[in-house]
Amino acid sequence: MEFALSEEQRMLQDSVRRFLEQNAPLDKVRLAAGNTHTVQRSLWAGASEMGIPGMLIPEDFGGMGLGFLDAAIVYEMIGRHVAPLPFLGTAVMAPLALMLAGSEAQQEKWLPRIAAGEILAGVAVTEKIGIREDAGVKARNGTLTGKSLFVIDWAEADLYIVADSDHGLHLVLPDAKGLSRRALNTIDKTRSVGELVFDQVAAEPLPRSSADAVARVIDAGRVMLAADTLGAGQMMIEKAVAYAGERKQFGRVIGSFQAVKHLCAEMAAALEPSRSLVWYAAHALDEVPGDAHLMACHAKSHLSEVGRFVARTATEVHGGMGFTDLLGLHYWFKRIGFDRQLLGGPELVRLEAARLQGWAA
């Protein structure tokens, strides 16, 4: 019985933390934020040298063959540093879709290239969670027609994984005829999402697609977003505590006022148990299939709520400075906001959790 990160996992997390401290400091984040839909190639190359794109990919395909808990603690670090890395789509959701639903030939063709950091993969699954603006993709005779919104890691993708309205997953190349693309600009300038419009676009189906495979890809995405919020929230608390320890008013540091200390305590009290929930939800994706879907819902919805509370409270502890662009605290605020809305907001995800337990029709 050991509910903890292993020594290897702590080392992995430390090495990613060090890498990001050196290579993704706030001034780099600011520069990247000015070019949201331009991939930070040198940063991704550095991450690739560490094996990050291929974390989940089996060693046979050039990856590291690690588990979702490993991926979650890495994304936690990426969230901690609000790092502009196309991790969620390229390193988690797309490879998982290929591993679950792809043919051997497809896996052999794409997985090694993803693992090596040579290509980027976007993921279009939002319509499986909820349809807006008549979006949705129909598959017919090897082509796709329709549109998909909030495509994850949309920018500069070399490959898109697209879910149709029938539990089918498809590979689409960005230069395919009939495909048009529009960037969507969000509050979070550290990650790219966009729209794909399909007009009889040639697509290659993943032959082992199923409702279950689509659901598992979404579950993994949700747990990762929860982990991102965990890391971003942790950093916001640390920044709030540090700021409260320096800023003086009425002749003393504001961190000595209980009104301020208690805000910090409330943030920590909410976030710390969430860490264990994220760990377990990620662990369950690999090891406890019966719990995986429910725990992905719980992790996503709970971290969304805790994240919102931490994001606003940490900003308040910073007072007026938190509201300005000077400290850049808003990058964390926005990152957490983005995590909440994508792949199902908390109310929607809780409804799914209720259905799963027979509590709702």
Added chain:
Amino acid sequence: MDLAYGPKYEAFREEVRAFLTKHKNQAPKGLGAAGRPSPEACSWQQLLIQNGYAARTIPKDYGGYGAKPDILESRLIAEEFSAARVPSALQNQGISMLVPTLLELGTEEQKKKWVKPTLRGEVVWCQGYSEPGSGSDLASLQTKATVDGDDFVINGQKIWTSTAHEADMIFCLVRTEPDKPKHEGISYLIFSMKTPGIEVRPLTTMTGHAEFNEVFFTDVRVPKTQIVGQRGQGWFVANATLKYERGMLGDPAAMETRFQALVDLMREETVDGQRAIDNPIFRDRLVRLQAELAAMKFNGLRLLTSASKGEDPGLARLIVKLQSCELTHQISALAIDVMGEFGVLYDDSPYLRSHGSWQWGYMFQLGLIIGGGTAQIQKNIISERGLGMPREPKQAK
């Protein structure tokens, strides 16, 4: 991450199960949890001690089972007793607070005299700490003990003394050195509740029941030998005790039982023929609580792992009292809300649900948020010890 206990512990689990299967029928029906245990509860406790399922790590010389401390074994025992719905070892303030204190700081004579009968449920203790003027600032306590010959003479008042009306004995903090700084003038005394000059008055709370008492001391004479630790060291003796306070670890299993009862309630209660669980707003609140409960449950597993390795889990431990009490209260609050008007029924009213336990719980659990270190004190602890934030500057006297 490995959630399996492994063969050694699974074998131990089988032993516990075999014991339960064999002896289940001897278990007492009711739980005499806080007050005086019934004779059946006492003999059950003796059976548990003989088999190592109570007082497991207390040395044999003092009436325990004498096993080496192993937090995972303790956890398995708790899990199996809970799964079998069989009352586990007695839990009261004597066993959880006084016994560890005596074992750590008591004289050999004190240990020999008090530990065994306390473990067996034959001697019931109450805790004399809080006073009307000394709650969060416990070290400011004013109950006085002056020396007269071979005795201390005690005058003053304690409050929030649960089980005082049942107790044989009290472990009590008194001020013996009024001229010393507040933390250095306190002594820890143990004495009989039958000592002349002690008056116990029940303290009725908002629940309508007297879950606590006030205890008044008028010229109560206690031999000087009945001190634990040195004179003036009582604060430190008590702090050695406080770390054993069980409530601080939270009890995810109990919360889970309560949550399941809430789910059942929401399936049964209807308004206009619609079940509460089919109301999307109530249902959303339910799932939200379930996620928080899951977080606390896994936080508990994390604490267990830390404890088994002898590591301090830091924040993960410091937040437990604050978060658990709040979550428990929120579970009761939702139960009351789904009942609508029925949520205010109480006492022996017609239409009362679950014997009024949700209403009682909703009120009593507010008491738990305040007692044992208020939510605000918890936040001070979390921010100061967990986050390293500065203390409130002391006001000049």
